[in-house]
Amino acid sequence: MRIVTAQLNYKIGDFAGNFAKIAAQIEHYAATADMIVFSELCLSGYYPRDLILQSGFLPAQNAILEKITALTLQFPISVVVGFVEKNTGKGQPYHNSLTLIHRGKRLFTYHKRLLPVYNIFNEARHFAPGNQPGICSFQGLKFGFLICEDGWAGMDNYLYAGDPVDDLMAKSLDAIICINGSPSNLGKQHERLHRFTAIAKRCQAPLIFSNQVGGNDDIVFDGASFVCDKEGKLLGSLKAFTEDTGTIVLNKNHIEITSDYQAYHEIPEAEFFYEQILLGLKDYVRKSIFNKVVIGLSGGIDSALTLAVAVKALGANNVSAITMPSRYSSKGSITDSEALCKTLQVKLYTRSIEEEFTLALTQFKQVFGETPSALTEQNIQARLRGRILMEYSNQTGALVLSTGNKSELSVGYTTLYGDMTGGFNIIGDLYKTEVYKLAHYFNQRFPETPIPQAILDKVPSAELAPNQKDSDTLPEYAILDPILKLYIEGDLLPKHERREYHALLKDICSAYIHKVHQLVDAAEFKRRQSPPIVRVQRRAFGFGRQFPIAATYPKIDPTEKTDLT
């Protein structure tokens, strides 16, 4: 039996568009393959959130499910799709389901049994869990089915009372087909392979892992679908971060990939950062029906990197830049921005804020009767710049990309309606030290369009006051970032990484670390108003981290390492 994995990029709720993609693959493979496997909730795209609850959703989805079913009469290939099915029993109103369609009939349906409700996931909000194992014999072969989280119960995960994989053991399966909406983040590809090859071995059955690809708001799916044999040996994978399809040949006791599959290679960290935010931006722009973006260039690394990645994602013609100097701007802030835009062939506007800044200060004093404080002055500048970017956006329809990194957003070293202005942020889940890593990677990968060395070399500064440096207010990033990583996502980091950070911080006093924690806590109100940030790390700001604002945050002992033993 020839089985195709179709790793496609869906737009949420776009049933017409998603159907066209699915139908094209069915047509394409009908003559050469026996079965084609799409991904979890492929009809609507994963994850539709509360769209599922709207009255228009199910009829629109079911209409294309019927069209796909009808298509299998015309094109003789069996189809596995993921979809939302009405729950006719008690519990939440829907199931997250999978169906095998053959010659105009749904032969088999399976309901996802484990519904993730942690981090960015919230499936129990919409779905009732299934309670039946997914086993089905088809054309002489015996298949086991899983949907994404169903495979994540084993090992040291005690979130779930039962493990659907147990029900696929010792069942003499010819293959396990797992359809997924598995988002990518740092370390995820490795973890995913580790888990699912173990499942294949445990069940003594080859495993076909089919994932979606593409960015949906803040979440990026890397695809990277793969196949392993019954000993858990990885046979090959589809490309990461792009649509791809591949055929395997499955028989009793034999599985073989075709040349569509490539050897799996684990993506190095900096390359992962690049591919993740590149695709996140591409798809947000495309799926929001924007064409162009605009970026305010400060002369610093954050805005330069954002611009450089945007050019690779969208093309230089679709990217504009504005430099907005004030009295506190260094000479380099303009010349470096000019050099950057020249290299990347981006149109750069220069719009001094000096005159408006002066007027704002004067009027402030006239009306409020006092001289603006240093904080007020700094924020006026940032907000004038935010407004100018939005003027350009309103005038041209370009999407403003905001350029705060995760270190700044963590401690609140950022201005609401100022540098936080924008509809999307592609580097907001990269710590400052990682912004540098990615910039260096960019320059290695694209030596013909490098970010100017002067930008990489300069000391980080907001340039909102005379001779200001980030380090006047914040610890050096080499110290700050490990403190932040441990505080924000320490529980999700691999042990070796936590050990490394604790070693780095061993001479930093606890009171100082606690002060950083307090900054993070106190900045929650700013982050609540942030645009979507492309998720990169294990835990990103946004839906994956849900904290109260008007609250007291319990103190955490920064030396606590009990979980490292």
Place this chain on the structure above:
Amino acid sequence: MRIVTAQLNYKIGDFAGNFAKIAAQIEHYAATADMIVFSELCLSGYYPRDLILQSGFLPAQNAILEKITALTLQFPISVVVGFVEKNTGKGQPYHNSLTLIHRGKRLFTYHKRLLPVYNIFNEARHFAPGNQPGICSFQGLKFGFLICEDGWAGMDNYLYAGDPVDDLMAKSLDAIICINGSPSNLGKQHERLHRFTAIAKRCQAPLIFSNQVGGNDDIVFDGASFVCDKEGKLLGSLKAFTEDTGTIVLNKNHIEITSDYQAYHEIPEAEFFYEQILLGLKDYVRKSIFNKVVIGLSGGIDSALTLAVAVKALGANNVSAITMPSRYSSKGSITDSEALCKTLQVKLYTRSIEEEFTLALTQFKQVFGETPSALTEQNIQARLRGRILMEYSNQTGALVLSTGNKSELSVGYTTLYGDMTGGFNIIGDLYKTEVYKLAHYFNQRFPETPIPQAILDKVPSAELAPNQKDSDTLPEYAILDPILKLYIEGDLLPKHERREYHALLKDICSAYIHKVHQLVDAAEFKRRQSPPIVRVQRRAFGFGRQFPIAATYPKIDPTEKTDLT
């Protein structure tokens, strides 16, 4: 047995402060009562969200649980508290629990069995459900225990497979004690009484309902704790929207309230709006450690109402206002604002944006080489005003209250970083027609400090272009609001209300209604950057309504009324 219900206002995560409140009541009632009942998760306040997962949370909470336990040795009264308990089995790491403490010992512990995961609720993210009924004999009486959602399974609610109330039936209970973190919204008090008096009757046991009170970020708890007898007859309730305590006398076959309880009265709609947003604002300001607020006054009803309520919540000394006229401002925009501030004794600053607006237009043309479009021009004005409010905020520490209503926020008739600027919004869950209702109520209730009639009478306008009126762009609010209510929360409205709206809209063409739906869908990116909005309706923007941005929204048939039969 004399049983006290303590309806208190907790700050999330403030274990020291919450302990002090609880301890004070224990001391106060030790001599005169036998048992005191607090509310769900009272040690941390409901709902701590992901704070529960932070390593500092449980030790800090357990420390005060121990202190409370020790206190019962010193003060001879039994105590019922709600708290987070570690789950030692499989599943999520914690339980949402209740314990009965007597003379230094925890006699009985119950784990909440139904965990809500809909609307604003997300308890399955943190808690594993309990699976044991809550029945405990104590001092010759037999008690049944429930925690909040445990009581919401019956009637026509099919969300849950089982109903914990079934396990309390025919058990000859002397009383059911239900502890709650039950937020208030339109219609909630009525629904709550309806359900819980039915439970008492079903179980043939008196029911003691203990709720928390106060605002936590966007969610307000009304308190309104109550007691009913075993036939479901309401005996009395504690005050709504304020801390209150009350004693009942319970014996075998007899329950009696004391004079602490008052006769229950259902709060009329406009009064409910007022009390809900008043308490929401009071507590957000207090719990965020602000003292003062500032409001931009346009001369319109939204900002006037916000100011008026803020003065009642915080006192005139803690409220400032800024009027920021431009060339398009009507004369009334200033004079009416002056009259309002005079009446309410609020300091008003006048800060024309005209000079800055002119400069911005000039510079725009110089740099971008074209005349700003109407949209660009309008947004520049709104954003200049937003920036000025933030200047005042940065300078003085006052919290900016944004003043968009739900009708505007729904259709995106609002400017990001302009009139959406602010840390909190108290009228953002009131539709425009309800803003008027509340303003009229305010003037009836406070005839000595009315909102000027001129403000109530004027035609709604953003005043961002010559002779602009809201109705140039939007349908009349009397039509728009029912369309929005049906679209945003139609599934949660009482049938009679839906019927009424459908009747109102019977002559409006479907294409027109669909156009409004599309405006709502397209404005999701703006709302994502909104400050917290006090929740008033059955479904508010924010955590209670989770939609994608870069998505296609399936079309809904606006004439669909199948659920009204």
